[in-house]
Amino acid sequence: MTQKITIIGFGTVGQGLCEILAGKKKELLEKYNYRYSIVAVCDPRFGTVYNAAGLDMERVIAELRADQKFTTDRYPWDALETIRNSNADVVCELAFTDLKTGEPAMSHCRTAFETGKHIVTSNKGPAALAYAEMKALAGQHNVDFRIEGTVMSGTPVLNLAEGPLAGCSISAVKGILNGTTNYMLSEMEQGLDYTAALEKAQSLGYAEADPTGDVEGYDARAKVTILANVVLGEKLSIDAVDCTGITALTAADIMAAKAENTRWKLIGSITRSKEGLTAYVRPERVPLTHPLAGIMGATNALTLTTDLLGDVTIVGAGAGKTETGFSILSDLLAIHRTETILPDNRL
Numbered sequence: 001m002t003q004k005i006t007i008i009g010f011g012t013v014g015q016g017l018c019e020i021l022a023g024k025k026k027e028l029l030e031k032y033n034y035r036y037s038i039v040a041v042c043d044p045r046f047g048t049v050y051n052a053a054g055l056d057m058e059r060v061i062a063e064l065r066a067d068q069k070f071t072t073d074r075y076p077w078d079a080l081e082t083i084r085n086s087n088a089d090v091v092c093e094l095a096f097t098d099l100k101t102g103e104p105a106m107s108h109c110r111t112a113f114e115t116g117k118h119i120v121t122s123n124k125g126p127a128a129l130a131y132a133e134m135k136a137l138a139g140q141h142n143v144d145f146r147i148e149g150t151v152m153s154g155t156p157v158l159n160l161a162e163g164p165l166a167g168c169s170i171s172a173v174k175g176i177l178n179g180t181t182n183y184m185l186s187e188m189e190q191g192l193d194y195t196a197a198l199e200k201a202q203s204l205g206y207a208e209a210d211p212t213g214d215v216e217g218y219d220a221r222a223k224v225t226i227l228a229n230v231v232l233g234e235k236l237s238i239d240a241v242d243c244t245g246i247t248a249l250t251a252a253d254i255m256a257a258k259a260e261n262t263r264w265k266l267i268g269s270i271t272r273s274k275e276g277l278t279a280y281v282r283p284e285r286v287p288l289t290h291p292l293a294g295i296m297g298a299t300n301a302l303t304l305t306t307d308l309l310g311d312v313t314i315v316g317a318g319a320g321k322t323e324t325g326f327s328i329l330s331d332l333l334a335i336h337r338t339e340t341i342l343p344d345n346r347l
């Protein structure tokens, strides 16, 4: 069966996904018997294109690279109409993240589920604000809500907990979940002050022009909320996560920590104990002997505390065009595997 895909939001991740799919088409077919067809792309900048038999993606990409509106197979549809009207099996929701309302992604997800389409997304909004609702609605319509790319991009932390670690009880997770701030702290240890470290992160594309979401810890807080819901199975709301960013840390703080064989890290943590659930994001001084102390630059890392295996630490990319594009591919393949094994029962 050919998996039919609609892409909503054709920015960095959408383009990364298409490059991977095109580059690995033969390998995906030979190794996994995976066939795909991109039937619709919707983006405010380029317009909406749809072809039930599959778009000519070489043309779509060429027009995008020429920074011009799509010319062929055009439809006057917005994102919701595209999701509703396309014949896709899976909608890749890759529009911007809004951590206050979750929109427009939340409406994109609801519309996909209500019209019998799976969602694969790296957008943190729906998962951080309404995971339980999204999962339940998907389940009611016998489709999936897959969100690997929302935490540590393609580094497979959510699929690790769901797959290889199934059977273990996970009581805590703790890690470095924001690459921008980890990069800045690494640079500050090399002698830059906060402002210079931020400017360098912005010049390299690690930090946005408005860095608030990263430096105040809000991005990491969304990821902690997602981990609590997905990995620990807790119904934790984003407002219940204590959150402090790195804006108050000075070069002197960084050097004082170094002198005592410790290192400041922006830590996201969730612990389940007899007393209840504790979840926070805050800068912590980590001993240099701790595995998280060695994670430098834009890299992310997460330690999962399990009952059967002790601590398991996964280290990898937290962002990037190819890395996050891969997270979408891995979820598309997971849906393909499920449907291949259980063709009459989509979940």
Ligand SMILES: NC(=O)c1ccc[n+]([C@@H]2O[C@H](COP(=O)([O-])OP(=O)(O)OC[C@H]3O[C@@H](n4cnc5c(N)ncnc54)[C@H](OP(=O)(O)O)[C@@H]3O)[C@@H](O)[C@H]2O)c1
Residues within 6 Å of the ligand: 008, 009, 010, 011, 012, 013, 014, 042, 043, 044, 045, 079, 094, 095, 096, 097, 104, 122, 123, 124, 149, 150, 153, 318, 319, 320, 321, 324
């Ligand atoms: N890039 C990463 O490394 C990374 C990592 C993890 C998670 N994510 C998440 O993945 C998602 C996509 O990221 P990205 O880097 O690809 O963002 P991006 O480059 O900004 O692309 C988002 C695209 O969505 C379009 N868009 C905006 N509103 C839309 C709507 N209502 N309907 C359809 N398309 C719409 C945007 O168009 P305009 O530009 O015209 O507004 C833009 O082309 C985001 O939610 C992001 O937080 C990204």
